[in-house]
Amino acid sequence: MHPRRVVVTGAGVVSPVGCSKETAWAAVRDGRSGIRTITAFDTSGFDVHIAGEVRDFDPLDHLSKREMSRLDRFVQFAVVAADQAITESGLDLEAEDRRRIGAFIGTGIGGLHEIEAQHARLLQSGPHRTSPLMIPKLMTNAAAGQVTMRKGLMGPSMSVSSACASASHAIGEALKCIRYGTADVMVCGGAEAAVTPMGLSGVQQSKALSTRNDDPPAASRPFDLNRDGFVMAEGAAILIIECLEHARQRGAEILVELAGYGASSDAYHVTLPDPEGRGAALAMAHALEDAGLGPQDVDYINAHGTSTPAGDDVEAKAICAVFGDHAHKLAVSSSKSVFGHLLGASGALESAVCVWAMLDDVCPPTINLDDPDPECCGLNFVPHQAQQRRLNAVLCNSFGFGGHNVSLALRKFAG
Amino acid sequence: MAGDTRETVVNLVAERMGVEPDQITDDTHFVNDLQSDSLDMAELVIDLEEQFDLSISDEEAQQIETVGQAIKYIEEKQAK
Numbered sequence: 001m002h003p004r005r006v007v008v009t010g011a012g013v014v015s016p017v018g019c020s021k022e023t024a025w026a027a028v029r030d031g032r033s034g035i036r037t038i039t040a041f042d043t044s045g046f047d048v049h050i051a052g053e054v055r056d057f058d059p060l061d062h063l064s065k066r067e068m069s070r071l072d073r074f075v076q077f078a079v080v081a082a083d084q085a086i087t088e089s090g091l092d093l094e095a096e097d098r099r100r101i102g103a104f105i106g107t108g109i110g111g112l113h114e115i116e117a118q119h120a121r122l123l124q125s126g127p128h129r130t131s132p133l134m135i136p137k138l139m140t141n142a143a144a145g146q147v148t149m150r151k152g153l154m155g156p157s158m159s160v161s162s163a164c165a166s167a168s169h170a171i172g173e174a175l176k177c178i179r180y181g182t183a184d185v186m187v188c189g190g191a192e193a194a195v196t197p198m199g200l201s202g203v204q205q206s207k208a209l210s211t212r213n214d215d216p217p218a219a220s221r222p223f224d225l226n227r228d229g230f231v232m233a234e235g236a237a238i239l240i241i242e243c244l245e246h247a248r249q250r251g252a253e254i255l256v257e258l259a260g261y262g263a264s265s266d267a268y269h270v271t272l273p274d275p276e277g278r279g280a281a282l283a284m285a286h287a288l289e290d291a292g293l294g295p296q297d298v299d300y301i302n303a304h305g306t307s308t309p310a311g312d313d314v315e316a317k318a319i320c321a322v323f324g325d326h327a328h329k330l331a332v333s334s335s336k337s338v339f340g341h342l343l344g345a346s347g348a349l350e351s352a353v354c355v356w357a358m359l360d361d362v363c364p365p366t367i368n369l370d371d372p373d374p375e376c377c378g379l380n381f382v383p384h385q386a387q388q389r390r391l392n393a394v395l396c397n398s399f400g401f402g403g404h405n406v407s408l409a410l411r412k413f414a415g
Numbered sequence: 416m417a418g419d420t421r422e423t424v425v426n427l428v429a430e431r432m433g434v435e436p437d438q439i440t441d442d443t444h445f446v447n448d449l450q451s452d453s454l455d456m457a458e459l460v461i462d463l464e465e466q467f468d469l470s471i472s473d474e475e476a477q478q479i480e481t482v483g484q485a486i487k488y489i490e491e492k493q494a495k
Contacts, residue, residue: 128464129464131458
């Protein structure tokens with residue numbers, strides 16, 4: 001066991017299924033989809049008209065008008081989720097040594113809203129009319145930087161960008177930071193706001209998105225025979241993780257233990273997964289080893305499960321390769337079936353889901369799984385309805401374009 | 416026309432800095448009263464350039480410290 005154990009003491013979310021733990025977890029657990037027809041902009045001319053948009057979020061509820069104008073949407077999501085997470089953790093920042101608190105926040109793309117707005121100005125009005133705030137708003141590290149400035153955190157901070165594995169990498173690297181002794185507390189997770197004309201067009205053109213426009217809540221259907229791509233979503237999730245001793249000393253309520261982190265690369269193709277799932281399997285095996293868990297200890301896997309034809313079966317095969325016979329005993333589900341794919345924020349929202357799942361001993365469902373794809377190995381994908389099950393140890397998988405794989409291991413905290 | 420310039424400038428400053436127009440007077444100091452930083456000032460200069468269709472050099476912009484100075488500067492430019 002690592003000399004400095006790390007626990008989760010808070011989780012904050014801004015998501016397509018709600019901007020609080022209560023609303024988001026209820027929707028995920030009960031399988032109420034957050035996928036709708038896009039309202040943020042006119043999608044006529046696009047092949048894709050659906051997404052998981054954050055709808056019940058008014059930045060002015062949380063930020064002054066001036067602050068809002070200086071933050072891209074992905075950063076607005078991040079600072080609000082961080083505020084929630086810090087509040088839940090009970091951290092009294094005034095009383096803490098803030099040189100020992102840092103922030104690692106991932107994003108796949110960064111400030112795409114700002115990029116599009118300023119690029120339009122550049123083309124329309126020339127190089128002297130773009131905003132001086134453009135670069136500080138759009139840079140991928142804006143979220144981490146803003147959180148540290150708002151909270152006075154003087155520990156290490158950075159962004160992590162590895163496409164759809166960004167948030168999980170951020171959490172994993174933050175775990176290492178605490179274990180190594182560089183920080184006692186880390187604010188970590190991911191944020192993404194890429195449901196924009198450029199973002200939607202770009203992913204549409206890579207042929208990765210579902211075009212089930214006539215039935216948005218049924219569009220994200222991981223492991224189903226009739227899946228036709230993922231559904232883009234936006235939002236942020238932030239976890240507060242800290243050294244066990246630190247949490248104990250301040251009398252914090254410990255939610256779960258963040259026990260392990262495994263990372264690997266496919267070294268295969270920029271968008272397609274290795275057909276044998278070797279990179280994914282390696283990440284899961286590393287996470288187990290890092291957590292000191294055997295395959296038989298794992299009760300549930302929150303899968304990457306994006307609903308793409310090319311990805312879900314490979315992940316299922318990788319699970320079989322790592323877990324052997326036990327793969328058919330544990331439960332596997334994809335919460336992306338409910339809220340879509342938050343890209344660089346997905347691993348953080350799904351880690352939060354794992355925390356809530358462990359607290360309630362409930363495996364949230366994979367909705368829309370009407371006809372399980374036989375290529376997906378016949379695992380228990382928790383179709384349609386949640387399953388009650390004691391959850392002592394779970395894995396949370398995230399894989400990104402570029403062939404980046406991350407698996408995080410969480411364990412029920414038992415002292 | 417002078418009244419229009421004043422109202423337009425005050426509204427731009429209020430919008431940019433997130434304050435109410437009635438909180439702004441000629442003596443309102445961008446840095447001391449509105450806590451503007453260099454990025455706010457650069458944004459504000461662009462707002463004024465666009466609104467009044469003029470070009471403000473960096474040297475000229477650095478001379479503008481209060482809302483009243485900004486109004487006077489624009490009125491003088493427009494008179495030329």
